[in-house]
Amino acid sequence: MRRRARSRCSSSLSASRGICCVGPRRTRQTSHSDPVPGRVREGKSVSQPVRVRFAPSPTGHLHIGGARTAIYNWAFARRNGGAFVLRIDDTDPERSTAENTAAILRSLRWLGLDWDEGPEAGGPYGPYFQTARGPLYDEALARLQEASAVYPCFCSPEELAEKRDASRAAGGPAGYDRTCRSLEPAAAASRIASGEPHVWRIAVPESRGDVIFDDAIRGTVTFPADALDDFVVVRSDGTPTYNFATVVDDVSMEITHVVRGDDHLSNTPRQIVVFEALGQAVPTFAHLSMILGSDGKRLSKRHGATSVEAYRDEGILPEALVNYLALLGWSLDDKTTVFDAATLVDNFSFDRVSKNPAVFDPEKLAWLNGVYIRDLSPAEFAERVTPLLVDAGLLRAEDAATRRPWLESLAPLVAERVKRLTEVPPAVAFLFADDIEIDPSAAEKVLSVPGARAALETAAHELGAVEPYEAAAIESALRAVPERLGLKPKQVFQAVRVAISGSTVSPPLFESLELLGRERAVARLEAATRLAAE
RNA sequence: GGCCCGUUAGUCUAGUGGACGAGGACGCCGCCCUCUCAAGGCGGAGAUCACGGGUUCGAAUCCCGUACGGGCUACCA
Secondary structure, eight states: OOOOOOOOTSGGTTTOOOOOOOOOOOOOOOTTTSOOBBBOOOOSSSOOEEEEOOOOOTTTTBBBBHHHHHHHHHHHHTTTTEEEOBBBOOOOTOOOOHHHHHHHHHHHHHHHHHOOOTTTBBBBTTTGGGOOOHHHHHHHHHHHHHHOOOOOOOOOOOHHHHHHHHHHHTTTTOOOOOOGGGGGGGHHHHHHHTTTEEEEEOOOOOTTOOOOEEEEETEEEEEEEOOOOOOEEEOOOOOHHHHHHHHHHHHHHOEEOOOOOOOGGGGHHHHHHHHHHOOOOOOEEEEEEOOTTTTBBBBBBGSSSBBHHHHHHHHHOHHHHHHHHSSSSSSSSSSSOOOOOOHHHHOOGGOOOSSSOEOOHHHHHHHHHHHHHHOOOOHHHHHHHHHHHHHHTOOOGTTTTHHHHHHHHHHHHTTTTTTSSSHHHHHHHHOOOOOOOOOOIIIIIIISSSSSSHHHHHHHHHHHOOOSSSSSHHHHHHHHHHHHHHOOOOOHHHHHHHHSSSSSSOOOOHHHHHHHHHHHHHHHHHHHHSSOOO
C-alpha cells in the first residue's frame, strides 16, 4: 500500500523548489530583501503547494505535546489546501515498536486528524517509515561525498569526550575540533578500505556566516557561525543521525513548512547546513513552545496522564481535546474559547501561536469536555456512552438496540452533570441495577430523621396509583405529599431520592422515577421504609 | 560552561507606541434559580504587564542589562 517507491532523482533532489509564503505569515517587517551575508536563502516563488509533516518517533504512545504539534500541522495544511504527511521516524530500533506505531495512528484518527500521505494512506513520496528509507540516506551521503561536503572521522568516542570536556572547561563551545577534516583524502580512503571504524561528518563551509532564519512563530532567530560544529551525519554503522535523516526526508518529501517542538530550535541551524550542502532550498520553520506540567517542568508521566489514549480512557471527547490543545498556545481571537475543528482550520495561522511555554491544565480540559458533552444530541450521547455502560456491566451489548430509546431519554438528564463520559455509568447505575445499596451516610442523614418513614410510605402509595406513570404526573402526585404530611418538600424528595438511588445526589427525581419504572420504584421505596425512622 | 528561546492574575491567553486606570476563558468566592447535584444567570476578588535602566510628549508594547525558566550542546529523536 505505501512503498510506492518514487523514482529517485526526481525533482525532489533538484534545487528547483522554492519555499512559498503561503498562509498567514508574521506581518512583522523584516528586511527580507536585503541580502544579508550568511543569511539563509529563502525561495520566493509564489504558489508552491503547502506540504507539512508530522514525524513521531514510535518510542511511546502519542502524547499531549505530539498531539498538539499534529493538530497545528494538520490545521495549517487544511487551511492552505496543502498536504498533511505522516512520517514515522523509527530509526531507533531499540525503542521503536510496531505497537507504538499502531497506537499513534489510532490516536491521530481518534482525534480526527486525517493524513493525506503516510502509513496506511500511501502516497507518492514513500516509504513513510524511516527504516525503509535507507537507500535515500545512502544516496544523499554519496552526493555529499562527491561534493566533499562531508568527511570521514576516525576519532574514537573516548577521544571526543575528552576533547569536549577540555573545550568546555576552557569556557568555549564544545563542538568537534575538526581534527579529521584535514586528513589527506587518500590517507582517509585507505583507512576506510582497511576497515577502520569511522563516521561521516558534515564539513560546515568556512565561509558560512551566522545562520539566520525567520521562524514563523518566533521571528528572526540568529545562531552565531562559531556555534556550528562539524556534527555527525552518518554513524559508524552506516545509519543516518536524526539531523541528517530528517533533512533528507524533508527534502525528498518536498516539505515546505517544518512545524515541530521547540526542542528542535537549536537543531535548526545544523539542519539548515545540511539543506545547503544538499543544494536545497530551506523550508519555513515554525517552532512550538513546550507544554509543561503544573510545576512548570516539561510535561511527563509524573504529572499524570500524558497520552492521548489516557484521556480517551478518562472519558474525554476527541473534539474537546482538540479544542483544548488548539487553545494551548494558539488563540482564535481575544474571546473565543469553544470552537470546532472546522473553525480552527478556517482561522489557523502561525502568527497567533504564542511563543511561551504553556502549563497543561486538566481542569480546564474537563470543563471544556463538559461543554462538549452537553452539546451532544441524545442520540450521540447514547452512542458514545453505550460502550461504557456495557463495560461497566450495566447493559448487555445485545440489549443496546432495544434500550436505545430509553438511553436517549436518559441523556439530557445526565449529560449536563458530568464532565467526563466515565462519570456516566456510576451516575446512572441505580437505573439499571435490580437492587441497590443505600449509602450509609445518606441513610443516616436522610432516612433516619423523623417523618422519613411516612414520606416514603406515602410516596410509595402515590407512585403505585399515579397515571400515567410519567415524570409530569409523578411530579404533581409527589408535590402534594409534603403538605399533607406537614413536611418540607426537600425532606420528602430527598428521602425518595435516597430510597431509589442510594445516594443524596442523583439525576432529577421525577424523571429518574419514570425511567426506573413503577415496579422497581415502589419496591425500592418499600425497602427503604424498613430503614427509615418514624 | 557556551549558544538559542521565553517571561501579562493560580492557569490558558488578548495586546504589535496613545482607545489599557490591561479584555476573554478555566479555577476560586458570593447571590439568584432549584427536588439533590449540576447546568444556567448575575456579581466579585485576583496582574506594581519578571526586575532595572534607556528611547519617546507617551511603553505591557521598541532598545540594553539582570534574574528566573526551558532547550540544544550525543555515533537519541
